[in-house]
Amino acid sequence: MNYRDLADLIFPNAKDASFYETKYPERNLKEGAMVTRFAPSPTGFVHIGSLYTSFSNLVLAKQTGGVVFLRIEDTDHKREVENGIEGIIRDFNDLNIHFDEGPIKGGQYGPYIQSERRDIYQSFAKKLISEGKAYPCFATEEELKNLREMQELNKERIGYYGSWAKYRNLPVEEAIAKIKNNEDYIIRLKSPGDFNNKVILDDCIKGKIEMPENDMDIVIIKSDGLPTYHFAHAVDDHLMRTTHVIRGDEWVSSYPIHKQLFEVLEFKEPRYAHIAPLTIKEGTTIRKLSKRKDKESAISFYNKLGIPDEVIKLYIATVNNSNFEEWYIANPDKTIDDYEFTFDKMPIGGSLFDLDKLMSISKVYFSKLTADDIYNKTLQYSLEYDNEFYNLIKDNPNYLISLLNIERNIDRPRMDIGSYSDVKKEFWYMYDELFDKKEHPYENINYPYDISFIKDYFTNVYDENDNEEDWFNKLKNFASGVGFAVNRKDYKENPSNYLGNVADFCSIIRIMLTTSNTSPNMYDLLKIYGKERLLKRLDKFLDSVKN
RNA sequence: GGCCUGUUGGUGAAGCGGUUAACACGCCGCCCUCUCAAGGCGAUAUUCAUGGGUUCAAGUCCCAUACAGGUCACCA
Numbered sequence: 001m002n003y004r005d006l007a008d009l010i011f012p013n014a015k016d017a018s019f020y021e022t023k024y025p026e027r028n029l030k031e032g033a034m035v036t037r038f039a040p041s042p043t044g045f046v047h048i049g050s051l052y053t054s055f056s057n058l059v060l061a062k063q064t065g066g067v068v069f070l071r072i073e074d075t076d077h078k079r080e081v082e083n084g085i086e087g088i089i090r091d092f093n094d095l096n097i098h099f100d101e102g103p104i105k106g107g108q109y110g111p112y113i114q115s116e117r118r119d120i121y122q123s124f125a126k127k128l129i130s131e132g133k134a135y136p137c138f139a140t141e142e143e144l145k146n147l148r149e150m151q152e153l154n155k156e157r158i159g160y161y162g163s164w165a166k167y168r169n170l171p172v173e174e175a176i177a178k179i180k181n182n183e184d185y186i187i188r189l190k191s192p193g194d195f196n197n198k199v200i201l202d203d204c205i206k207g208k209i210e211m212p213e214n215d216m217d218i219v220i221i222k223s224d225g226l227p228t229y230h231f232a233h234a235v236d237d238h239l240m241r242t243t244h245v246i247r248g249d250e251w252v253s254s255y256p257i258h259k260q261l262f263e264v265l266e267f268k269e270p271r272y273a274h275i276a277p278l279t280i281k282e283g284t285t286i287r288k289l290s291k292r293k294d295k296e297s298a299i300s301f302y303n304k305l306g307i308p309d310e311v312i313k314l315y316i317a318t319v320n321n322s323n324f325e326e327w328y329i330a331n332p333d334k335t336i337d338d339y340e341f342t343f344d345k346m347p348i349g350g351s352l353f354d355l356d357k358l359m360s361i362s363k364v365y366f367s368k369l370t371a372d373d374i375y376n377k378t379l380q381y382s383l384e385y386d387n388e389f390y391n392l393i394k395d396n397p398n399y400l401i402s403l404l405n406i407e408r409n410i411d412r413p414r415m416d417i418g419s420y421s422d423v424k425k426e427f428w429y430m431y432d433e434l435f436d437k438k439e440h441p442y443e444n445i446n447y448p449y450d451i452s453f454i455k456d457y458f459t460n461v462y463d464e465n466d467n468e469e470d471w472f473n474k475l476k477n478f479a480s481g482v483g484f485a486v487n488r489k490d491y492k493e494n495p496s497n498y499l500g501n502v503a504d505f506c507s508i509i510r511i512m513l514t515t516s517n518t519s520p521n522m523y524d525l526l527k528i529y530g531k532e533r534l535l536k537r538l539d540k541f542l543d544s545v546k547n
Numbered sequence: 548g549g550c551c552u553g554u555u556g557g558u559g560a561a562g563c564g565g566u567u568a569a570c571a572c573g574c575c576g577c578c579c580u581c582u583c584a585a586g587g588c589g590a591u592a593u594u595c596a597u598g599g600g601u602u603c604a605a606g607u608c609c610c611a612u613a614c615a616g617g618u619c620a621c622c623a
Contacts, residue, residue: 076621076622079623137621144620144621155548157550157619158549159619186621206552209551209552218620223621224621226621228623248617250618250623251623252617253550253551253552253617253618253619254618254619255551276552276553276616277617288617322570323561323570325559325560325570325571326570326571329570329571348552348553349552350553350616351560352558354558354559356558356573357558357571357573359572360571412585414585415585416583469581472581473581475581476581503582503583506581506583509582510582510583516583517583518583519582519584520584521582521583521584
């Protein structure tokens with residue numbers, strides 16, 4: 001009896017591996033086109049980390065005229081989540097991210113769900129067994145535990161390798177007898193490696209990294225008949241003709257295993273690009289952004305805040321390529337699609353996730369949108385997250401649009417708004433329903449002088465039909481009459497001669513209307529709000545500030 | 548513990564043997580304007596983790612040390 005008999009006994013129905021080689025031929029693509037893939041476990045949703053990794057895969061395939069596909073890695077039943085696959089596909093759809101091939105879309109190199117590829121893996125495992133390059137291992141959990149303890153005691157390297165690999169040289173006859181006797185087993189690679197040899201990973205991002213050769217007899221087929229990650233990676237990325245494996249850098253240390261698998265299977269090795277993870281600060285320690293622990297990792301976190309998906313993509317592009325940001329500022333009319341991403345500009349160490357930076361990107365993004373666009377999205381957002389505001393804005397679009405248009409269609413628009421929820425924060429005071437709800441809108445506001453002249457100003461001077469220039473001239477004139485300096489220099493030279501600068505006068509009006517020291521252009525606000533309502537608010541203001 | 552990787556200002560980060568050590572965000576100040584922003588200008592600060600070495604010259608190359616991260620499963 002020989003290896004062939006053993007292989008036939010274990011996988012009696014497996015097709016010859018050459019069948020799949022012809023079924024999935026080389027892709028016919030132009031020189032330099034990258035074939036990449038994003039290969040998540042079906043955990044049910046897309047988080048920032050997966051978005052980050054998939055971004056590089058997507059963008060590099062796209063800009064080289066290549067192909068990017070989605071492959072679901074569901075070989076672990078214990079991790080299974082209900083509707084896990086659907087969730088991921090839905091999230092990518094919502095994010096407007098589309099793969100060239102995948103579980104839904106299909107493609108010539110499918111199936112794209114690993115659990116549906118069982119026969120393929122088994123064919124290649126069978127090939128290895130019949131060549132004596134893999135073998136059934138009958139070690140029990142107990143045996144492996146003892147092995148480990150023994151190795152720890154003797155200060156040996158831990159693992160199933162070399163002379164520690166009890167079943168690697170089991171005679172074929174004995175193996176066959178055990179299988180016929182219904183003993184449990186898994187399939188291991190008979191590693192030809194030597195720990196004292198070196199292998200070099202020539203990583204597209206990190207450069208050359210030297211590591212010891214793999215000599216572990218790693219598991220390739222588990223007891224449920226499904227492959228381990230390592231084996232599935234080698235078989236799939238070969239048959240799907242991946243040219244560049246772009247993945248998280250937690251995989252760097254398993255490169256020696258993967259290299260060996262490609263050699264043993266006589267596959268051409270793809271290029272690798274290992275991406276450093278997004279990290280987050282917890283107290284003083286920095287750690288990988290965790291999809292379970294960190295609220296910042298869920299896309300829904302940003303949806304809730306009212307930050308558009310496009311902004312998240314811009315942020316990811318910024319972190320992904322160190323000179324994207326500079327380029328984007330220099331080319332404000334271009335989009336992500338116009339930028340050429342390269343491996344050598346990707347960060348080698350982890351990148352700290354910075355919400356401030358994200359918000360600043362978001363403000364620039366919002367400053368480029370039209371008021372109509374913001375209105376519509378804000379309406380959608382409010383419907384989901386803020387019913388009160390939704391009801392206030394839904395029947396009177398033009399009111400909010402005119403507010404949003406203040407200082408918008410100019411060379412350098414305002415950048416107060418960084419999210420759909422900011423719209424309310426910015427303009428709440430323009431809605432009497434919201435304003436009247438506040439018990440003490442003018443708390444802690446007082447003046448060292450009597451401000452009742454403001455009533456005089458609004459009743460007798462302010463005219464909502466004035467243009468901006470007339471409005472301001474009249475305002476200055478009035479302010480001067482009640483003791484304010486009209487130009488800054490005069491005030492600076494003799495501050496004691498005045499109640500304040502004209503700026504201080506304006507501030508009184510601004511606070512009356514908005515309760516805040518900062519707001520969009522006051523002339524526009526006053527005009528949109530209307531004189532009649534202004535007089536009412538003025539009374540409230542004077543009542544509350546008059547001590 | 549073994550094997551890998553990283554450590555540059557308040558923050559992110561460029562830099563690849565010779566630079567005033569970019570740029571962005573933040574903070575502060577000034578200017579401008581008719582208010583608020585925006586914009587312009589400027590300031591601050593890093594013995595480029597520490598200690599050795601190589602070199603005429605070192606964030607930049609080499610070696611140690613410290614600290615941080617990753618990885619050592621029938622999980623991916």
